Each structure stands twice: as structure tokens, then as C-alpha cells.
Amino acid sequence: MVMFFLKELPRWRFHSAIQRSIGAQLQASYCSTRTASSEFLTETLHAITDVKLAQLEKQQESYELGKRALHDALKDERQSRKRVQSLIDDAEKLPAMTPLGRDPSISIENLRRFVEQAEFDPSVTSGFLTEYESIIHKKLDEQSARYEFAALYGRLVKEWTSSSGNGRQDVETAVGREEMHKQRAMWKEYVFHPKNLDAYAIKSYLDQLFTKNDSNTVKDAFKILKQDVENFQKSWDDEVHFDVTTVTQCIKDILKNGALSDHKGAALNGFLGNDMVLNEIADVLNMRMASRASFEWSGVTTIEQRRHLNGRYRFFASDEDVLQTIFMHYIGLKWATKIKEVLRRFISQTDVLKSTERTLTWDERRRRRYLLIGDNIRYSSKSVESQENEYWNSKIFLDQLPNEIALSVTQGLLNRIRANVMMRRRLDKDTTVIRSDFKWFGPSLPHQSIFVVLEHFGLKREWLDFFKKALEAPLVFKDEAGSAPQIRRRGTPISTTLETFFSETLLFCSDFAVNQKANGSRLYRLHDDIWLWGDSEACVQSWNALTEFSDVMGIQINEDKTGSCTVLAKGSKEITTSSAGLPQGDVSWGFLKLDPETGRFLINQAEIDKHISELSLQLKACGSVFDFIQAWNLYGGRFFQAHCGAVAWCTGRQHVDEILETFQRIQSALFPSTAGSVGLYLKQMIEDRLGQVPSIPDGFLYYPSTMGGLGLLNPLVNLYIIREDSTKDPEVFMDEFFEAERKNYEKAKERYEAREFGKKGRPIAEELGGDWGYFQGKPFMSFEEYIQDPDLTSDTKGECYRRLLTTPQPRGVEISGQDKLKEFEKISPDDRDWTDYETWVVELYAKEIIDRFGTLVIVEKGLLPTSLVTVLRKNRFKWQN
Known part of the structure; x- marks a missing residue:
């Protein structure tokens, strides 16, 4: 009925109230359907898991009963040949996880024929028979072990699913609650x-920045920008915006x-793949778009929170309202994409952006052209300056439009700072670095500034x-039901395309x-996270420009995250952290802090200590072993490593070793009872929670779940994988740069003088053409002048810069040893596509x-409830507080 009604009435005659009514019907209908579907999926997985685990338990019980009966039947048999022959025949019939006859690691048929041979052939001695018997018993025990750990895995899943709430114990602290209320009050x-x-x-x-700029190029380019925006608005209604x-x-x-x-989220997810529903939603939204002038x-x-x-x-x-969410997302996306396009076009106009480096004067360019006989006088496409231009344009400028910032961009930015500082130090240049952001930028942004x-x-x-x-939407907190909306x-609104467009x-x-x-x-800005570096004077000017901007727009500099640091040229004994006109404070990000003496980002152990305390709280709040593993993997592994840069x-191998030492210290602080071993701690936890369990091998904890392991993360392994390719001393690249430049200089000088x-x-003046009288007969330039502007002119320095920013290649290990390789080959190609x-x-x-x-795979694929575990890992885990 709803769909017929939508199709028959003319779009332009819909009143907004009717649209909302239809939208509400669609939303309620499909929300309830999707919720039921989602709950049905979870319930189905639970039911399948119960069946799997019950079946596994019966199979284990049947196997152990048969195995025990087999031992009892053979204990009185004194003839070793008959005992082994009966053992082979009866063991093959046991309901093993991998029946003995199908176990590729041994040949039951060969053993059976050798035992038959022993009846008349004395060359098959009792020693051989004892060995055959031992092999069969070991295989039977291996099957018992696999059943034991399949059962243990099942018990851990049951512990997880039966734990109350979301599996987290209530260890909420007064400090945590106080901080929550404090930040909520600030937000309000x-x-x-x-x-x-x-x-x-x-x-x-x-006006002063754009329409009254001293540069006519800027003013002309801004006129084009405004015309593009005007044309975009005029053409808005020329297209049908929504379809499937x-x-x-x-x-x-x-x-x-x-x-x-x-x-x-479940309601929205339920719409996907249903073209009939998506078409109806598109019709409603197109009607809303047509009547947006009366939007409420x-x-x-x-x-x-x-x-x-x-x-x-x-x-x-x-x-x-889900339809309103889609509507606003689309409009924000369209505007964000357009503004990115026009702003990129604006800055790409020649001379709109000023050059970041000192430009060679006319006389300097003529002198270099004459002395170098036409070579190396203008910007090099491989120079540091060219690479920085490309990086800023492709990775930094308007990075949020429309894509979300990635953590790797910030980490790459830190490495660029490190590389620049290193090169400038060796070229006898001080480097000032500023880091800052705006205080509560998203919530504090004045609407008046946005609209102007x-x-x-x-x-x-x-x-x-x-x-x-x-923007002026009525809001109420989820846990303040009954409060009047404000x-x-x-x-x-956070995490929306509108937020991105406005900000x-x-x-x-x-x-x-x-x-x-x-x-x-250049302002290296990732949303409101701000970085600047270069000469001190330029940084002071940049900082003044930023503070003027923030004052005019009504936003505050966040002093807690603001600081500056000046790294002096190599060999300077004076150390300074800031100078007049620069902000006070450390230059830091994540767990890293810039050291003014070395120019390196060092790990701030005081910040690490704060998060050790927080991780300890989170681990203690875990109500199950699987929750503990997930908390450790996400926080103790990925979070710590990502924020160490x-x-x-x-960064050199030294930084890798600093991270390794830090992880060792983290584990020592968290698990003192097990000498800093998270694995030993987890084993003890399993025993404490589940009671009697088999002796647990380390591999069971760390192996991937696809192989029957618990998937506990060892964050040190990823570091060892790249450690070997990490440079022991990054300064060697600058040594090579100076050596190469010296050789290039000598060749250029020799060519000129010859x-x-x-x-x-031919005479140089004749080859170049024109009047070169002033330069003729002059001695060749000094080496210092030759490398005066290497960021502009030197391919060699550009190559040095590229190498300094290179990511170490992973150097892992290979499966080795005959037994391991045999087991590896038994695993299907899809299942052994490992990282x-x-x-x-x-x-x-x-x-x-x-x-x-007896195999690399602890439990056969399909016997464990891995699908349920995957779903629960995605949807179930929540942090304490």
C-alpha cells in the first residue's frame, strides 16, 4: 500500500508532514524486520554452536570409551605381534577427529603388512613391533589431545556467551565517572x-585574505571559485539525486x-540489497529534496557519550530518523565533494600559493645557468621541494574532504618531520617544529563563523x-530521558559529511x-591537528597567522596540545625548546615527544604509564577469557604500537628497539606474577576460571582461530618482522648525499674550467646564446654555493629524502623442517594464505x-563455532566506562 501510494501521487504535491509519515512507516517496518533478522541470525548461530559443541562432546566421549576399551582388551595379550595387529585393526575403527586410516602422517596399510611379515620373518624384530605399537599409541593420544582442546575451546565460548551483560565486570571507578560528567558539562x-x-x-x-589580496592572481582565482559555487547551486535541481x-x-x-x-544501524543495514525498498526510499528522498526550502x-x-x-x-x-540521516549525508557529501574540487582548482592556479622556499633571484639563476652550462638551474622534479609539494597536495590538503583521516597519514607526517630535521641539521640549519590543535573544535565552532x-x-x-x-537540531542525551531537548x-554533528563540509x-x-x-x-593540517616546521622566523610568522585566524573565527588554541621545539644544527651545544613568539610546551603526538637534542621522536614513558593503568583496569573488567584476549589485542597490541609511531x-632500528623495550616494560608492569608474560597469565586465568584443564601449549594461545587457536596477539612479532630491514644508522644516507654531491660538484667544476x-x-657564451660578458672568465662557484638550495635544485637530496621515508620491508620466516613442511602441505591453499x-x-x-x-591444525576446520566467535568479536565487546 505504501509503495503504491508513493508511485501514484505527483512528487511536487507532497507536504513535508506526509513525507515524514511515510518515512516513519518505512523505518518502523524495516527496522523491526531487520532487528528480528539480526536477532534471528545471532540466535541461529547460538543454536548451531550448541549443537556443534554437544556433538563434539559426544564424539569425544565415544572416542575415549573406545580407546579405553581397546587398551583393556589388549593388556593381557603377551605376543607383541598379535597385540600390534589387534591394535591396528581396532584403532582404525575409533571415531577419531581424523580417523587413523585417513591420517596422512602414517600408513596403516604399511604397518599392517610389516606386522604380517613378522609372523615368519625374524628380520622384523620385536624392536620394530614395539616401535609400531608406540606410533599407534602416540597417534591415539594426539587425537585425545585434539578433542581435549576442542572441548576447552568450547568451554571458553560458553563462558563468553553466558557471562552477564556484555561480558564486562563492573569495576567502574569514581574517577572515570567524574571525568565523564566533567566532559559532558564542558560539551553542553x-x-x-x-x-x-x-x-x-x-x-x-x-576580504583581506581573498577579495582584497595584494595579488591580482589570487583575486581573479577567487572570482572563478565563487562562480563555480554559484553554478553548482544553479544546477542542483537539474539532476535526480537519489536512486538505488x-x-x-x-x-x-x-x-x-x-x-x-x-x-x-541494523535498520539501515536491512535496506541493503532490497532494490524495491531502496527505490521507495529514493522516491521519498527525491521529494524531500524538491521541497527542501520548507525543510524542518x-x-x-x-x-x-x-x-x-x-x-x-x-x-x-x-x-x-534514518531517512533524515541518509538525506543529510548525501547533501553533506555533495557539498564536501564540490568544495574540495573548487578549492583545489583555486590553489592550483599559478602563483595563488606562495612558494615555501627561497626562490632563486634572476641573477642567481643566470649565474648558475652559465657556470653549470644550462644544467640544474630550476626546480627539479625529483627534489625535496617537489616531493613535499606532491605530498601536501595529495595527502594533507583538505584530507577530510570527503574522506576520513587515517592514522597512517599522521604517522607518515611525523616521519617527514624527522627526515627534514635530520637533513637540515647536517646542512647546518636549525629547525623549529610546532604542534597544536583547536580546543574542543567540533563542539565549539561558532555557527556565525561557519555562515560568514x-x-x-x-x-x-x-x-x-x-x-x-x-545545525540547530534539538538534542537530548540518551541517559537523560525525560529531560527537555535543547x-x-x-x-x-560529529562523524557526518556536514561536519566535514563546514569545518x-x-x-x-x-x-x-x-x-x-x-x-x-605550508600548514600541515589534518582536520584541526596542526603541524609546522622550518626556519624559526617562518614558524613565528605562521603561528601569528594561526592565532589571528583563531581569534577572528572565535575558536581557541588548545594549550594542552600545543608546543614548539627548536632542534639546532648538528654540532651546536646550545639546546632550546622554544623562542620568542613561539608557543610553549612539548611537541608530542600519541606516545612520542620530539627531543631537541637529537631531533628524534622519543617514546614518552610517562604517557605509557597512564595507559598501563588504564589497560590494567580494562583487563580486570573482563568477564571471560575471550574478552581478555580481545582487550589485550586491541589495546595492549594495536593501540600501543600505533601510537608509538x-x-x-x-627512524632507524633504534626506534624499533625502543618500542620493543617499551612492550617488555608494559607486560612486566601488567603481569608481574608471570615475569611479564601475558601468555602465562592467560594460562593461569583459564585454569582459575574453568577449573581442571589440560596442560596448555603456548601455540594454542597464539595460533590463529582458523587453526584452532585463541588468536592472542604478540605485538613484538610485527616489530621483529621489520627490524632486520630497519636502518642501523639513518645518518648514512646524508653521508652518501654529501659524497655524491661532492662528486657532482667536481665534475661540474672540471667541465666548466675545461x-x-x-x-x-664551443665557448659557453656561444652555446648558451645572449650576453654573458659579466660572467665570462669568472672562477667556478664554491661547494657551499653549489649546494645552497638543495631542496630546489638537487635530485641527489631528493633521493636521500625518498630513502629516509622508505618503510622497512617485512622479513618474515618460512615454515622449515621436514615434519613441519609435510604438515603445512596438508593444509588447503586457502587456509594457509597467512600473513x-x-x-x-x-x-x-x-x-x-x-x-x-600430530598436526599443525589443532582442531579440524568446521568443528569449532568460529562463525559465532567472529560475530561476537565484531558486535559484543565494549570498553569499561
């Missing part, structure tokens, strides 16, 4: 209270962001009014202001696993 103070600014001052600032493809893509994007509640916010948005591992809480709109910037960039009143309604007066458009003004007011400096050749004074070949980490772990523990279970 920003979001529900407008900041009144001088709109004229903002407009005047933007666009709705599907929007839903996938929204689900990826993870902001919605599980209930609303639908319902009250529920805010959910979630704690991240860094201790900060973020505030998500978790329970919003958007209007300046050419957005018409229609869109400004629409975005005002979108209107958002500041800030943007990146505004923050682009900071990028451009730094470039224009600090003689071409990515390894490159510029042509100018030795009269070999370097998995191969290392398998090889490390292979011997004890094969000795214990």
Missing part, C-alpha cells in the same frame, strides 16, 4: 550556548562511520537557511592565511603443536 557549555562574534570583523578578515545506487552508497558510508545506535528538522536527536582509549569522550547522534565563511565563498541564502536548520547553538571549508582559510602571511609556509628508515679556460669545445605475522607464529610454535597434536 559549548553546544547549547552561542558565541556572539563580530560578523563584520570576520568578513573584513576574509546513491542510497546504497550513503547507507554504507553511514554504517562505516559507526555513529548510529545498533538499532538504527524531524524529531529529537539522541546524543550518546562514548569513551575512547585516549580518555576523551566523543558525542554521537546515535538515534536519528560559506556566504563569502558564494553560498546563497536558500542554502544558508537550510544549513542553519540542520537546541544546538554551536558546533557541528574543512572554514579551516581552509587557516591554510591559506598561513601561506599568504608567512611567506609561503610508524617505522621508516629515518670549457671556459681550457678552450675545449607474515601468522607464519611467524605458526613456525615459532609448530614443533610443540605437532608433538602434541
Whole structure:
């Protein structure tokens, strides 16, 4: 009925209230369907798991009874040949996980024929028969071990699924609750209270930056930008915006962001793949788009406060009308994509952005052209400057539009700082580094600033009014049911395309202001995370430009995350952390802090200590072994390693070893009772929780779940995989640079002198053409002048820079040894497509696993409830507080 109604009535006659009614019907219908479907899937997996484990238990019981009966039947048989023959015949009939007759590691048929041979042939001695008997008994014991650990795995899954709530014990601390309420109060103070600014001052600032810029090129390029924005608005209604493809893509994007509640996420997920439903949604949304001039916010948005591992809480709109969510996502995406396009076009215009390096003067270029006989006088496509331009344009500039920032971009940025500092030190240049961000940027961003910037960039009143309604949504906290909703007066909705569009458009003004007011400096900005480096004077100018921008726009510099550091040239004895005009504080990110003496990012052990305490809290809150493993893998492994920075050749092997030492210290602090071994600690935990268990081999803990292991992460392994290819001393690349440049210099000097004074070949002036009288007969330049601007002119330095930024290649291990290789070949190709980490772990523990279970695979594929474990790992785990 709903679908017929949608198709028959003309789109333009729909009232917005009717649209909301239809949307609500669709949402309620499919939300309940999807929720039921999701619950049915989980219940089905639970039921299948119960059947699997019950069947496995029966099979184990049957096997052990048969095995015991076999031993009892043979204990009185004195003739070894008959005993072995009966053992072979009856063992083959046992309901083993891998029946003896199908075990590829031995040939039962061969043993049987050898035993028959022993009846008349004395060459098959009793020693042979004893060995055959021992082989059969070992194989039977290996099958028992496999059943034991299949049962143990099953008990651990049952412990996980039967633990109350989400498997977390209540160890909530007063400190945690206090911090939660403190941050919520701060968020409310920003979001529900407008900041009144001088709109004229903002407009005047933007005029000076763009429309009244001293550069005619900038003014002309900005006119083109505004025209592009105007044309975009004029053509908006010329297309049908929603169809099955666009709705599907929007839903996938929204689900990826993870902001919605599980209930609303399940509703959206339920729409995917159903073209009939997606078409109806597209019709509704196209009608909403046509009547957007009368748009009003639908319902009250529920805010959910979630704690991240860094201790900060973020505030998500978790329970919003799903059709409205799709609608807003699409509009934000369209605008974000367009603004990225026009801003990229703007800065790509010649001379809009100022140069970041000193440009060679006309006389300098002519002198170099004459002395170098035309070579090496302009920018090199392989120079440091060219690489930095490419990196800034492709990785840094407007990185949030429309894609979400990746952690690896920040880590790569730190390595670029390290490489630049190293090269500048060796070239006798000091390097100043500034790091900062804006305090509570998302929640504190004044709406007045957003709208003045958007209007300046050419957005018409229609869109400004629409975005005002979108921003001023009524909000209420999830756990404050009954409270009156309050209107958002500041800030943007987190993890949405609208947030990205608003914030990146505004923050682009900071990028451009730094470039224009600090003689071409680059602002390395990842959303509101800010980095600057270079000469001290340029950094002071950049910092002044940033503080002016923040004052005008009504946002605050975050002093807790702001600092500067000046790394002096190599050989300087003076050490300084900041100078006049630069912000105070350390330069740090994650667990790293820039050391002014060495120019290296060192691990800040004080920050590590804070997270050791937090991880200890999280591990103690685990109500099951599987929860413990997941908490350790996510926090004790991936989080710690990611925030110790990515390894490159510029960081050297020393940094790898620092991370290894840090992980050793983390485990020693967390697990003092087991000498810092998380594996031994986990074994003890399993025994304490489950009572009597078999002796647990290490491989059972660390092996991948596809091979019957628990998948406990060893974070040190990934470091050892890249350690061998890490450079022992990165300074060697600069040594090679100087050596290569010296050789290039000598060749250039020899060539010049041979042509100018030795009269070999055509005269230089004649070859180049023009008037070169002033330069003729002059001595060749000094080596210092030759390498005066290597960032601009030197391919050699560009190659050095590229090598310093190179990521070490993984050098893992291979499965070795005849027995291990045989077992490896038995595994299907799909199941042995392991990562370097998995191969290392398998090889490390292979011997004890094969000795214990007779094979590399602890439990046969399909016997364990791996599907349920996978689902629960994705949906079940939640951090304490």
C-alpha cells in the first residue's frame, strides 16, 4: 500500500508532514524486520554452536570409551605381534577427529603388512613391533589431545556467551565517572550556548585574505571559485539525486562511520540489497529534496557519550530518523565533494600559493645557468621541494574532504618531520617544529563563523537557511530521558559529511592565511591537528597567522596540545625548546615527544604509564577469557604500537628497539606474577576460571582461530618482522648525499674550467646564446654555493629524502623442517594464505603443536563455532566506562 501510494501521487504535491509519515512507516517496518533478522541470525548461530559443541562432546566421549576399551582388551595379550595387529585393526575403527586410516602422517596399510611379515620373518624384530605399537599409541593420544582442546575451546565460548551483560565486570571507578560528567558539562557549555562574534570583523578578515589580496592572481582565482559555487547551486535541481545506487552508497558510508545506535544501524543495514525498498526510499528522498526550502528538522536527536582509549569522550547522534540521516549525508557529501574540487582548482592556479622556499633571484639563476652550462638551474622534479609539494597536495590538503583521516597519514607526517630535521641539521640549519590543535573544535565552532565563511565563498541564502536548520537540531542525551531537548547553538554533528563540509571549508582559510602571511609556509593540517616546521622566523610568522585566524573565527588554541621545539644544527651545544613568539610546551603526538637534542621522536614513558593503568583496569573488567584476549589485542597490541609511531628508515632500528623495550616494560608492569608474560597469565586465568584443564601449549594461545587457536596477539612479532630491514644508522644516507654531491660538484667544476679556460669545445657564451660578458672568465662557484638550495635544485637530496621515508620491508620466516613442511602441505591453499605475522607464529610454535597434536591444525576446520566467535568479536565487546 505504501509503495503504491508513493508511485501514484505527483512528487511536487507532497507536504513535508506526509513525507515524514511515510518515512516513519518505512523505518518502523524495516527496522523491526531487520532487528528480528539480526536477532534471528545471532540466535541461529547460538543454536548451531550448541549443537556443534554437544556433538563434539559426544564424539569425544565415544572416542575415549573406545580407546579405553581397546587398551583393556589388549593388556593381557603377551605376543607383541598379535597385540600390534589387534591394535591396528581396532584403532582404525575409533571415531577419531581424523580417523587413523585417513591420517596422512602414517600408513596403516604399511604397518599392517610389516606386522604380517613378522609372523615368519625374524628380520622384523620385536624392536620394530614395539616401535609400531608406540606410533599407534602416540597417534591415539594426539587425537585425545585434539578433542581435549576442542572441548576447552568450547568451554571458553560458553563462558563468553553466558557471562552477564556484555561480558564486562563492573569495576567502574569514581574517577572515570567524574571525568565523564566533567566532559559532558564542558560539551553542553559549548553546544547549547552561542558565541556572539563580530560578523563584520570576520568578513573584513576574509576580504583581506581573498577579495582584497595584494595579488591580482589570487583575486581573479577567487572570482572563478565563487562562480563555480554559484553554478553548482544553479544546477542542483537539474539532476535526480537519489536512486538505488546513491542510497546504497550513503547507507554504507553511514554504517562505516559507526555513529548510529545498533538499532538504527541494523535498520539501515536491512535496506541493503532490497532494490524495491531502496527505490521507495529514493522516491521519498527525491521529494524531500524538491521541497527542501520548507525543510524542518524531524524529531529529537539522541546524543550518546562514548569513551575512547585516549580518555576523551566523543558525542554521537546515535538515534536519528534514518531517512533524515541518509538525506543529510548525501547533501553533506555533495557539498564536501564540490568544495574540495573548487578549492583545489583555486590553489592550483599559478602563483595563488606562495612558494615555501627561497626562490632563486634572476641573477642567481643566470649565474648558475652559465657556470653549470644550462644544467640544474630550476626546480627539479625529483627534489625535496617537489616531493613535499606532491605530498601536501595529495595527502594533507583538505584530507577530510570527503574522506576520513587515517592514522597512517599522521604517522607518515611525523616521519617527514624527522627526515627534514635530520637533513637540515647536517646542512647546518636549525629547525623549529610546532604542534597544536583547536580546543574542543567540533563542539565549539561558532555557527556565525561557519555562515560568514560559506556566504563569502558564494553560498546563497536558500542554502544558508537550510544549513542553519540542520545545525540547530534539538538534542537530548540518551541517559537523560525525560529531560527537555535543547537546541544546538554551536558546533557541528560529529562523524557526518556536514561536519566535514563546514569545518574543512572554514579551516581552509587557516591554510591559506598561513601561506599568504608567512611567506609561503605550508600548514600541515589534518582536520584541526596542526603541524609546522622550518626556519624559526617562518614558524613565528605562521603561528601569528594561526592565532589571528583563531581569534577572528572565535575558536581557541588548545594549550594542552600545543608546543614548539627548536632542534639546532648538528654540532651546536646550545639546546632550546622554544623562542620568542613561539608557543610553549612539548611537541608530542600519541606516545612520542620530539627531543631537541637529537631531533628524534622519543617514546614518552610517562604517557605509557597512564595507559598501563588504564589497560590494567580494562583487563580486570573482563568477564571471560575471550574478552581478555580481545582487550589485550586491541589495546595492549594495536593501540600501543600505533601510537608509538610508524617505522621508516629515518627512524632507524633504534626506534624499533625502543618500542620493543617499551612492550617488555608494559607486560612486566601488567603481569608481574608471570615475569611479564601475558601468555602465562592467560594460562593461569583459564585454569582459575574453568577449573581442571589440560596442560596448555603456548601455540594454542597464539595460533590463529582458523587453526584452532585463541588468536592472542604478540605485538613484538610485527616489530621483529621489520627490524632486520630497519636502518642501523639513518645518518648514512646524508653521508652518501654529501659524497655524491661532492662528486657532482667536481665534475661540474672540471667541465666548466675545461670549457671556459681550457678552450675545449664551443665557448659557453656561444652555446648558451645572449650576453654573458659579466660572467665570462669568472672562477667556478664554491661547494657551499653549489649546494645552497638543495631542496630546489638537487635530485641527489631528493633521493636521500625518498630513502629516509622508505618503510622497512617485512622479513618474515618460512615454515622449515621436514615434519613441519609435510604438515603445512596438508593444509588447503586457502587456509594457509597467512600473513607474515601468522607464519611467524605458526613456525615459532609448530614443533610443540605437532608433538602434541600430530598436526599443525589443532582442531579440524568446521568443528569449532568460529562463525559465532567472529560475530561476537565484531558486535559484543565494549570498553569499561
